[in-house]
Amino acid sequence: MGVDITGWIECRQFFLLESETTPWQPAISLSLLFHDRNYDAFGCLFGVKNYANFRPVAAERGLPADVSPEVRAEYERWGSEAFGTSWITWAEIKAIDWEEPAGRPDSRIHRYRRAEDGSLIFDGKAGWDKDFAEAVGHSLIEGVLGTRTWPEGQEWEIKDKVYRSERLQRRDARASWEVTFSVMEALARNYGDDGVRMIVWFYW
Template identity: 40%
Template sequence: MGADIHGFVECRATHGVLDEDDEIRWWPAVDLDLLYDGRCYDAFGCLFGVRNHAGFRPPAGGRGLPEDVTAEVRQAYGVWGRDAHGASWISWAELAAVDRDGPAEAVDARVEEYSLAPTRGWVCTGKSFRDTGGRPEGAAWIQDSRLLRTVRMLRRDAVPTDGPWAPVRRVMSALTGVHGAVNVRLVVRFDG
């Protein structure tokens, strides 16, 4: 069974706050389902430690729901009941500070698979769990008419800025421009 991500971008609105006594609270800004429609275990592992086959040290692994999470997000989490797991959150400030060139701590538990395309050469078709025979990082070999490679991923490959996460980044960045980086966060949970 696969794992999917769900959640919300939350924002602590500083807009219109008159003085220190005014309450600054979190608001559910956008449901993640409206921005992201993917299942990328490399991103899940890189950011939150869920399905972390690539061996990253996640900056926001296992945090649970924030204490001050909005009622809407807490309710959405509760609907999933026992099927929800891996709840966590990451602020825009933390996400922006992640070293995009940082490597995973280990070689990916999966191997990259390539098929030979007549006009393009070897084309990556995905990843799979296969016995590497103890081959080291960077090893390449042919098996079952496929080129297989062991790799150590970089964070920019796990969560590319122009990939499926781009809309999430754009929304969080836009809110940050108004309210500040520490006042925007992504709160997530996983199923499966």
Template identity: 40%
Template sequence: MGTDIAGGVEVRPHGPGSPWLLTDVSPDDLPRHYDAFGLLFGVRNYAGFEPVAPGRNLPEDAGPDLRALQYDGTHDHTWVTWTELARIDWNALAPRVDDRIHEYELTSEGPRFIGKAGHHGHAWRAVAGEHADPRGSSYPEGTQWRADDRMWRVERLRPADVLRVDPQLRALFDIMRDLAERHGGDNVRLVVWFDS
């Protein structure tokens, strides 16, 4: 079973001390993107990012409309302001390598990224050995295995890698940036929870 995100974007149109109001902007349309979940909130953080806003719980001053969106069985409630998101260093390397080994197809134009996973099946095992650990964090950065037209490599990610492959997250950030320009970065926040 996978993990999905839900929640909402709240604004304080009249600044500190005024109530938070739920906007019509929601993370519910975000895809199941564990690198984004890990980078922002520390959930399913296989990439080893230093999360921006992990485990803060639901804000005490969350508005009633946002509270009404919650349902049973959710976990890892947290929130982050636009001010905090705007401080992310998108080019910084994650503190450690990705737990998932990255797989490439070797083509005449160079390696073509296929995906990453904790297990790569028989092809990877045939090269790495039957008892090899499938977690990338078990190996030094840059470790690689090759077989035929495939290469598996241990790598570290940058936050920019998350945005590069997630247009929905980029769109959400653009909307939050626009709201912050009107109301101030500390008066715009993303409140989320997860369902597994």
């Protein structure tokens, strides 16, 4: 069963009305912006499904104490189905070094096939691959849990495939966030870099 993400982008108002309990207001649902089930994107920012072994930027922060009532109400409707709840400001996202490598090689082996000219064509990556597992004694449990890595650059040629242990950089996880980041950046022109934040939670 796969993991998905949902949440909201919030903006901080400059003035608090008497009837309001928090300056934060919901701006747009994350469901309108983020449509990928991209575990590298999840792991890079929030440490969820972090098979790539990034140092998470904003893991397990929980729901902000001053979250807007609308976002809190939606979050509470998820009940125990929600996990990995966290948040991150646009200022923090802007400060990320997207060239930073992951702490360890990817727990998923990267698979390539050879073209007629001998070059390698990327064919996917997975925590467990039958042919690779049989060749190196990699168990299904290790693959599912992402508990094993191999030295960076180590390579195996098995049947008609090439398998390689690789280390990702944060930039490899950024593409899925581009629409979300563009919206946050635009909102920050009015509300400031610290006045725009993304609140997320995950579900199976």
